[in-house]
Amino acid sequence: MQANAAGAGYLCIGGIAGQTYSGAKVTGCANRAAVSSDKLQVTRIGGIVGTHNASTIDDCSNSGDITLAYTATANNWEAAGGIVGFYDGTDGTAVTNGCTNSGKVSATVNSSNANIGAGGIAGIIKSGNATNNTNDGAVWMHNAQAGKSSYAGGIVGYDYNTKDKSAVTGNVNNGAVQATVEGTSALLAAGGIIGRNDVGAVSGCRNFGAVACALHAGALVGWNKKSVEDSAAGGSVNGTALTGTNYAELAVGFQDGGSSSGITFGEK
Numbered sequence: 001m002q003a004n005a006a007g008a009g010y011l012c013i014g015g016i017a018g019q020t021y022s023g024a025k026v027t028g029c030a031n032r033a034a035v036s037s038d039k040l041q042v043t044r045i046g047g048i049v050g051t052h053n054a055s056t057i058d059d060c061s062n063s064g065d066i067t068l069a070y071t072a073t074a075n076n077w078e079a080a081g082g083i084v085g086f087y088d089g090t091d092g093t094a095v096t097n098g099c100t101n102s103g104k105v106s107a108t109v110n111s112s113n114a115n116i117g118a119g120g121i122a123g124i125i126k127s128g129n130a131t132n133n134t135n136d137g138a139v140w141m142h143n144a145q146a147g148k149s150s151y152a153g154g155i156v157g158y159d160y161n162t163k164d165k166s167a168v169t170g171n172v173n174n175g176a177v178q179a180t181v182e183g184t185s186a187l188l189a190a191g192g193i194i195g196r197n198d199v200g201a202v203s204g205c206r207n208f209g210a211v212a213c214a215l216h217a218g219a220l221v222g223w224n225k226k227s228v229e230d231s232a233a234g235g236s237v238n239g240t241a242l243t244g245t246n247y248a249e250l251a252v253g254f255q256d257g258g259s260s261s262g263i264t265f266g267e268k
Contacts, residue, residue, distance in 0.1 A: 010043045010076065012050030012085065015064060022089075024055035031060075034103075036067040043076045044085035044123070047103055052128070053088040057096045065137075068107040068118075071144070077115040079123030079157070080107040082137055087125040092165025094128030096121060102136040110144040114187070117141065117157025117195060120175050125159045125166050125200065132170040135209075139177045141195070146183030151195035151222070153177060154209050159200035159226075166200040168193060173205075178212040179222070188215040189222030189253060192235055196223040197258070206232040206266050213238070218253035219266075225258045234266025242266070 012018045015031025031047050044050045047062025060083060068080045079086035082101025087094050099121065107118040117124040120135025133155060141152035151158040154173025159166050171193060179190035189196045192207025196216075207219050216222040219233035219242055233251035234242050242250055247265040252258070 011041050012044040013037060013042060014046045014048055014050040014085065015062060016048045019051040020049050020053060020055040022054040026055070026057045027059060029060045031062045031064050034064045034067065038069050040070050040072045040074055042068065044079045046081045046083055046085035047101060048083045050085045051088050052084045052086065052094050052096065054091060054093045057083060057099060059098045061100045063102045065104045066106070068109065071110055074111045075113050076111050077113050078107060078109045078111050080105055080118045081123040082120045082135060083133070084122040086123055087128040089127045092127050095131065096133060097131045099133045104137050105139045108142045108144065112145055112148055114149050115158065115160065116143055116149040117151045119153045119155055119157040120173060121155045121171065123157045125156050125161060127161045127165050129167045129169070130155060130171060134172045136174045138175050142180045144182045146181065147185045148181065149187040150179045150181045150185065152179035152190045153195040154192045154207055155205070156194045158196045159194055160198045168200050168202045168205065170204045173207045173209050176210045185215070188213060191218045191222035191253065192220055193231070194221045197221045198225045201227050202231060203229045204231060206234070208234045208266060208268055210236045216253035218251055219247065220251045222253040223256060224252050224254065225256045227258060228252060228260040228263065230262035232264045232266030234268070
């Protein structure tokens with residue numbers, strides 16, 4: 001599936017639905033096709049749903065590669081995810097539960113916007129929950145604008161909701177995660193579970209994937225402003241394998257007023 005567009009505005013595309021609204025339920029669906037766009041107007045792209053607004057996605061799977069790639073300069077939100085591109089809404093009712101992704105998620109953008117994220121399950125969460133999902137696909141986020149945002153996570157790229165209505169619980173990541181930017185940037189983070197976590201409550205999650213980022217890199221969360229609890233940190237961070245002696249220091253890349261507790265070594 002490939003999107004084509006001309007003119008202003010933005011588009012949402014997904015392997016099953018472009019956008020879901022309040023009360024919608026997407027259950028037991030599977031997408032095996034690649035979903036891609038090189039169009040400036042496509043800003044939210046997912047293996048199942050492009051934009052997820054106050055709805056439920058349950059027991060779905062994606063094995064198709066998700067690719068967002070454009071070169072024109074923009075100031076767009078950009079969100080790419082193996083299951084959902086972007087969680088919209090403000091009431092915290094959007095849920096993605098029990099879903100699996102094995103497709104590669106790759107986003108290359110050229111945007112000055114602060115809201116940039118790629119994730120194995122969801123690119124960006126504005127409001128809502130991600131529970132009991134598994135990601136096996138590699139995730140890569142690259143912003144071609146120097147000094148701008150680039151966030152990648154094995155489960156969620158960027159959880160930025162300002163109303164504390166987000167929970168990321170019981171998820172497992174096995175995929176490699178990388179966030180890059182042209183030149184250097186102070187807005188760069190990658191995590192095995194979440195790249196940048198402003199308000200999400202992370203608990204009961206496990207990471208076994210390799211995480212790479214030139215700035216904030218963590219086996220669980222790259223840049224954390226909220227809470228990370230009772231989760232297992234494994235895999236590697238910038239080429240250093242986590243062990244029973246170093247996992248605590250590598251679990252969170254940058255603790256920016258956030259907290260962590262109950263972290264254990266994640267060993268398969």
